[in-house]
Every structure is written in structure tokens, then in C-alpha cells.
Amino acid sequence: MRLILASDGDEISSHQSYSQDMNLNDTPYLLSEELGRTFEVSKLPFAVLIAADGTLRGKGLVNTREHMESLIESMDSRITSVQEYIGNLESAAANVDETPKAMETTS
DSSP: OOOOEEEOOSOHHHHHHHHHHTTOTTSOEEEOHHHHHHTTOOSSSEEEEEOTTSOEEEEEEOSSHHHHHHHHHHHHHTOOOHHHHHHHHHHHHHHHHHSOOGGGOOO
16 A cells, blocks of 8 residues: 555645654645545545546545544445445345345245
């Protein structure tokens, strides 16, 4: 996994100070309002997980380590949202309910 930080704003010097204060010298740090609009980011801090093939695998607000771990899990499981996860569970449950039971099967 490769980490690239991005932010927006006009004062480049404040971003440079932040990068130095956080010892991010070896981490790419982009300053781009357009990037945020492209990924439909409305609030910061926000993370976007992009697979090696360039496909979006997950995105969301990240205020804590747990938020970031959740996004990584979504990438690994290929489930991009809680809604998708719940939909998959409901679909699986519906399929189980429709499967005939051994005693219900007739010849």
C-alpha cells in the first residue's frame, strides 16, 4: 500500500509547516482542490483507496485509526460500504430461506 496525502487551501506555507511538523518529508503531499471535487470529498479528513489497477475500492471520512482500518478492510473484502454489506447479508439470508429443506422435498 502506498500512502499519498492531499489537502486543499490557499496558503501553501501552512501546508509545508504541517508536513514538516508531522515529519512527512518522505510522504507525497498534494495540494489540490480539484482532486477533492473529483472524488466528491465534502469533509476532511477523508481517505480514498485505489487499487493497483486504478479502480476505486473504498472511500470515507477518517478521523481515527479505526476508520482507516475499516476502509482497508473494505478494500480487502471488496465491499465498499455498510449498505452494500447489509445488502449482501439480506440477499444471502433470502437465498437460504428459499432453499428447500430435506424434509420438504418431494419425489
